[in-house]
Amino acid sequence: MLMLNPLYGELYLKQSTAVTVKLGPFLDDTDGKTPENALTLTQSDFRLSKNGGDMAQKNQSSNATFDEIGVYDVSLNTTDTNTIGRLRIDVLKSGALPVWKEFMVLDGNSYDRQVLGYEYTQDGRRILFVDKTTDGAGDTGTRAAPYDTIASAISGGAKNDVIFIIDGTYDEGSLEPKEGQILIGQSRTSTIISKSLVSSTSYVLKLSTGCQIHNLTVTANSDGWAIYCEDVHNIVLKNLKVNGQVDSLAVTQVIEGRIQNYLIDGCFFDATYDATGLGYIDGLTIRNSTFIARGTYAPTAVPQSIGLNVNLCNGSAENCYFASIIPSGGSNVAAGHKATAARIQGACTFTLKNCRLYAETLNSSHNGFVRALTVGNVLSNGAKVYAENCRYTSQKSGGSSVLSDIVSEGSPAGEAVVIGGYPDTAKVSGTVRIVDADTDETQSKLPAGTIAAIGDQMTLEDEAITSAKIAAGAIVKGSEATGWNDPTTAAINSAIEAGQVGLDAAAAKTAAEALPSAADIWDALTSGISTSGSIGKLIKDNLDAAISSIEVGSTTPRINYPAGPPYRLKASDLKDGTYGSNAPVRLAPGATDVAFSVDMRPLFGNVLVTSVGTPTVSGGSITAAALGPRDHEAMVQLSGTATASESRTVTFTVTMANGDTVTLKVSIIVTAA
Structure with missing residues (x-):
């Protein structure tokens, strides 16, 4: 695409991009006015000077094609346009007057900004807009011509682009963002990607390395995963509400090697089977998030419902709520059925801090296992879990279910080290060590640096811990969250509906509900770091690290503020x-x-x-x-x-x-x- 520069009468070209330009008119050298419409203009006829350099023939080999009135179409390839600055084309052909034309070659970002109308973040990421209310005609992803589907934005975008999705329900699935692409919803409650999937191995979103997903609701309405990751690194999920049938979130390793760096912050996962299935991750960090498995889906003969399901992952979870609840109705009452708030297993070390683990069956016919925390074995290796100031509940409404607050199982068994907190020692089995947080025993038995800031910062009274969590905004917003210590399913649902679980989505929605300018989007990404519930608070901390770890292409440095x-x-x-x-x-x-x-x-x-x-x-x-x-x-x-x-x-x-x-x-x- 070309665009005339009104100040200098030049045409813009995009660096290292093939293009066809018009050259002429070629006029008869005798009378100076008759068009020469039958010239044979070969590669060697076109002499190029790049940014004042010596003339040389164009690299693209084809002849020019006649258009009309002495004007010819001339093809240039990526080598012809590889130098930023002025590009001059001269032709001296026997029988015709000399013809020449000058162009200005811009780098990709400058061309997209000045010619195509794209907007950019200050770190050089192009912003693409998606609005389902548009007709899709002439979509380019600019603010003026947004894509009407997320799929078209992903396809039309490049790696590391930001895709800003305007509020609406997008009936789309099998979406695969490119490497480094960031999907940002206008508001978590009103920007919804929802799809009825056709199999247990299908998905709504499948992420690539470096992808980030922010401020969205993602729903898999039937079989399959809401979000799926396979052999990818440096993933960020923030301020999401994710609903799934099999797993809301599935992360796995297929080829040899391990997944590096995975951040989940301020998210709410809700599933009828497992809220999450996470495997083979080094650097798994979970903060301020809620995971609930509701036990209403039975894809196997001996089903399970697990809030946090971690296999072979090294990492931590802080200020989170993990729950598995078997409802009073439903058919998941088979012998051996496991309702587990959190299960961590395999050769890994994992830390839980200030977390609530809640497992309950409301079905009097249930005769399986109800466990708050399971520390287990995978591939002949047991996990080691350090749990500091956590709260554990396993309970039932009749029936013969086996209740456990903490279970260490397998051969060799996993090991749990419990520092403070509330396990019922009558419901603890296996290799579980309960450590008094007020004695030196913790320091002498735990590896140095494993647990920081232990001690009596939280008293061991139910009401005091609940109040501390409310004051910190860790799990529940507002003092009205009565019944949170030992919640029933109804109490949990009420808390969810009242917005008391996870971060305050209403504040995030207010910050982003108006269609913002490019500067506003950048402010939303990087400001408000101390404001609870702001977009900046939700995504600033990890965004800088993720951006610095990936290549974002050439960009021009820029001072933030103009002179007076x-x-x-x-x-x-x-x-x-x-x-x-x-x-x-x-x-x-x-x-x-x-x-x-x-x-x-x-x-x-x-x-x-x-x-x-x-x-x-x-x-x-x-x-x-x-x-x-x-x-x-x-x-x-x-x-x-x-x-x-x-x-x-x-x-x-x-x-x-x-x-x-x-x-x-x-x-x-x-x-x-």
Whole structure:
């Protein structure tokens, strides 16, 4: 795609992108007006100069194609357009007058922003918009022409793009975001991806390495997984509500090796079988989240319903609620059926801190197992779990179910080390060590650094722990959450409906419910870090780490704030072979720490500044330092104290994206006292 630059009469091309341009008209060299419509223009006829370099024939080998009135279509390939800056094409053909044309080649981000109208985050990620209420005609993903489906945004986008989804229910499944893509919903409660799946191995979302999902509801309405991950790394899930049939979330390793870095924060998972199935992860971090398995789905002869199901994962969970509840109705009453709030097994080390583990059967015919925590064995290796200040409940309404607060099982068995908290010693079996948090025994028996800040920060009274959790906002919002110590299914449902589980979604919705500008989206991603319930609070902490670990392509550095209005100058050709500014920087006596900028567009058009050299000052008490580029501006910081009536010159170099470098001289004039 081409676009005319109204200031300089040039056409923009995208760097390293094949394109066909029009060249002409070719006119008869005798009368100067008759179109030459039958020329054979070969590869060698086209001479290219890239950003002022020597002429050479174009790399693309095909002949030009005649259009009309002496105009020809000329194809260029990625080599022809690989250099940022001016691209000149000259043709000198026998029988025709000479023809030439100049283009401006921009880097990909600049081209997308200036020509196609895309918006970008400050770290260089392109923002694509999705709005299901549009007709889909001419979708490009810009704010003005959003995609109407998430699938089309994923397909049309590139790796590391941000996909911002406007509120609505999107009936889509088998979505596979590309590497590093970030999906952000306008609001968790009103941006919904929902699909009726056809098999137990189908999915709504399947994530790639580096993907992040924020502020959405994801629902699998029948068999299958809501979110599925296989052999991928650096995943972030934040402020989600996820509903599934088999597993709300499934993470596994298929090829040899282990999954690295997986963050779950502020999420709510609800499933009729297992809320989650997580395997083979190093660096699994779960915070401020709720996992509930409701035990109404029986895909196997001896079914199970597990809130948190962890296999061979090294990591931690803090301030979370894990529950498995067998309802009064339903058919999941087979011998051996396991209702488990959290199961951790295999060769791994896992830490639980300030968590609530709740398992209950309301079915008087249930005769399986009801367990708050199981520490087990996989592939002949047992897990080791450190549980600090957690609360465990296993209970039933009649029947012959076997109740256990903590079970260590397998051969060799897993091991649980319990520091503080509430296991009923009559319902503890296997290799379980209960440690008094107020004695030195904890320090002597636990590996150094495994558990931090142990002690009596929480008393061992039910009401005190509940109050502490409410005050910290860890699990329940608001003091109205009565009955949370030993909740029935009805109490849990009431708490969920009242928004008392997990983070406060209403605050997040308020922060993002209006269609924001690009700057607003970036603010939503990075600000509000201390505001409970804000988008920034939900996603800031891990976003920076995830971005720094993946390649986001070339991007131009940018200073966050512009210079003040009196100190915004424009570059000027001084007509003596040197360059300066259109005006001096005027300072009052005593002034210090003033930043000024020089807009380079009068010299270079829309070419971006890439670097600013170290400035020098012609004597005096004023010093200068380069702040760097800000789009088309070069920014410099003045320090020291301005002395009345002094006059100085600041000299520095500016390097442009097209490779040109110029030296600027800017006058500094201090007024009289």
